[in-house]
Amino acid sequence: MATVECTECGAEIEAADNVINGEILPCPSCGAEMEVTSTKPLKVELAPEVREDWGE
Amino acid sequence: MKVAMLYARVRVEEKLLFEELQRRGVECEMIDVREVSFDLHDMTRWAQYDVVIERCISHSQAEAALSILDMFGVKCVNTYRAAHICGSKLNTTLELIRHGVPSPNVRIASTPEAALETMAAMGGQRPDGRYERPVVLKPAVGSWGRLLAKVNDRDAAEAILEHKDTLGSYHHSIFYIQEFVNKKAGRDIRTFVVGDETIAAISRTSEHWITNTARGGKAEAVRVTPELDRISVAAAKACGGGVLAIDLLERDDGEIVVNEVNYTMEFKNSIAPTGVDIPAKVVDYALGVGSGQIAISTYHMPVSGPVAGAGAR
Ligand SMILES: Nc1ncnc2c1ncn2[C@@H]1O[C@H](COP(=O)(O)OP(=O)(O)OP(=O)(O)O)[C@@H](O)[C@H]1O
Ligand SMILES: [Mg+2]
Ligand SMILES: [Zn+2]
Numbered sequence: 113m114a115t116v117e118c119t120e121c122g123a124e125i126e127a128a129d130n131v132i133n134g135e136i137l138p139c140p141s142c143g144a145e146m147e148v149t150s151t152k153p154l155k156v157e158l159a160p161e162v163r164e165d166w167g168e
Numbered sequence: 169m170k171v172a173m174l175y176a177r178v179r180v181e182e183k184l185l186f187e188e189l190q191r192r193g194v195e196c197e198m199i200d201v202r203e204v205s206f207d208l209h210d211m212t213r214w215a216q217y218d219v220v221i222e223r224c225i226s227h228s229q230a231e232a233a234l235s236i237l238d239m240f241g242v243k244c245v246n247t248y249r250a251a252h253i254c255g256s257k258l259n260t261t262l263e264l265i266r267h268g269v270p271s272p273n274v275r276i277a278s279t280p281e282a283a284l285e286t287m288a289a290m291g292g293q294r295p296d297g298r299y300e301r302p303v304v305l306k307p308a309v310g311s312w313g314r315l316l317a318k319v320n321d322r323d324a325a326e327a328i329l330e331h332k333d334t335l336g337s338y339h340h341s342i343f344y345i346q347e348f349v350n351k352k353a354g355r356d357i358r359t360f361v362v363g364d365e366t367i368a369a370i371s372r373t374s375e376h377w378i379t380n381t382a383r384g385g386k387a388e389a390v391r392v393t394p395e396l397d398r399i400s401v402a403a404a405k406a407c408g409g410g411v412l413a414i415d416l417l418e419r420d421d422g423e424i425v426v427n428e429v430n431y432t433m434e435f436k437n438s439i440a441p442t443g444v445d446i447p448a449k450v451v452d453y454a455l456g457v458g459s460g461q462i463a464i465s466t467y468h469m470p471v472s473g474p475v476a477g478a479g480a481r
Contacts, residue, residue: 132186134178134200147177159177164337165227167311168413168430 114154120144127154169458171196173221174204174233180436182223184447194455196221201229211240219458220244223432227255227309230432239468245454246431249467250408254431257344258308260407267406269399270425272417273347280329283343287325290345297322302348309339311430313380318348348377349417349425355379356427357390357416359397360435360446361404362453363462366397368444370437389441395424403429410464411450 114131115124123141127148131137136159137146146156171194175182178198189196197217201224207213214220220237222244224230231251238248246254253259264271275290277283283305291299298321305317305328319325332340355373359366369392372385379385390396396416403426404412413433418424435446456462 130187132178132183132198134175134198135183136177136179163226164307164314164339165309166225167227167314168432168434 116146116154116156118142118144118146119156119158125156127151169194169218169455170216171219171221171454171458172199172217173197173223174199174201174230175223175225176201176229177225179223179225179434181434181447184436185221185223185450188447188451192451192455194451201226201233204233206233206236208236211236211242214240214242217242219454221454222246222251225432227251227311231255235468238466239471241466241470243457243464245450245457245464246410246412247408247464247467249465250410250412250431252467253407254412254429256308257306257310257428258342260429261344263406263408264403264426267402269402269406270423272349272425272427275345277343277345278341280333280343283329283345284322284325286343286345287319288322290347291319291321293322304346304348306344306346307336307339308342308344313378313383316378318377349427350420351377352418352420352422355418357396357418357424358438359392359400359414359416360433360438360444360449361400361412361414362449363409363411363456364401366392366400367449368392368438368442368446369396369400370441387437387441389443399424399426407431411453 113126115126118125118139121142125137125139131148133148135148145159147159149155149157222230222234234244234248234251237244253263261274275286277286287303291303293299302318302320307315317328355371356379357371359369369390370387371390372379372387374385400414403414407429413430415427416424417427439446457464
């Protein structure tokens with residue numbers, strides 16, 4: 113289990129061992145959505161906001 | 169067998185599909201569409217994949233990628249044809265009508281003025297401006313129940329149309345106007361079709377008229393009756409086939425109509441209630457397409473050979 117800092121509030125976010133790039137980790141403290149940009153080492157960025165053409 | 173999955177955000181669904189492929193020992197390359205540049209004169213890179221599973225969260229990115237891959241003969245699940253139809257509520261309705269699949273009444277207008285008159289006519293506007301029956305105004309492209317408007321009178325219609333005119337993108341200059349369907353027991357039905365089979369069905373209930381689970385609707389399993397299977401498979405076929413989620417509305421009188429069809433289906437909330445291993449069914453289908461056991465149709469006139477663009481600079 114790796115951890116990484118939320119870019120918005122600095123809280124610790126945990127990621128499962130099988131985490132992959134592009135996955136979204138919600139910050140347990142501020143609720144911001146973090147997108148995994150690297151797994152080794154674990155890095156995250158604020159995920160892009162929902163766009164109008166997003167969906168199923 | 170080599171598989172690629174195109175994505176722009178790894179939702180639970182993409183992760184489940186990836187893990188299912190891993191479990192079967194199938195090599196799957198995860199490709200972030202935001203980092204891809206397609207060289208339209210040299211598509212050799214894409215020839216290595218037996219099948220591309222398209223799971224982009226953005227319809228415009230998905231449609232562009234599929235259009236390109238389709239023309240160069242790269243097999244995709246779903247196909248460009250399915251994305252082109254299902255990504256637009258207008259195209260979906262047209263195909264449902266063409267194939268005789270029951271669906272709610274729809275009218276299309278292209279100016280706010282025409283939309284206002286259309287809504288008055290469909291709603292049965294009374295002298296005081298109130299409608300006899302509500303109408304629903306939807307963006308032609310969109311999902312998760314966003315920006316849908318249930319309109320009960322002319323005042324509301326005018327306000328919404330003005331807002332769209334002022335604030336909306338060009339997509340909002342096509343007005344997709346649908347009859348409001350009074351749902352039996354306040355619920356609607358979603359079925360999951362994979363190939364020729366309806367693999368699972370759920371009902372969605374909510375206090376709100378929009379029952380999407382993405383908006384908090386509650387999912388419960390529903391038995392796939394022969395009637396539900398027939399209409400679901402017919403809707404899927406009409407809309408390009410493949411792996412599709414069909415949204416159905418059941419009228420007061422029991423008639424079932426197809427509201428719309430989704431080509432990048434979300435199913436995480438439907439596995440537990442139905443007990444159906446949806447990712448496994450999707451992977452079965454994709455591998456069937458990859459191995460050539462399941463035939464898919466292309467939209468574009470195919471260029472000769474799988475990646476015929478190669479070297480043609
Ligand atoms: N004409 C209608 N009459 C009654 N209810 C409707 C109507 N249109 C939509 N709804 C309700 O709103 C929900 C969302 O509608 P619709 O599927 O058209 O929108 P969407 O944004 O494409 O959502 P989805 O994510 O399900 O694709 C439906 O599942 C249904 O509960
Ligand atoms: Mg939809
Ligand atoms: Zn945070």
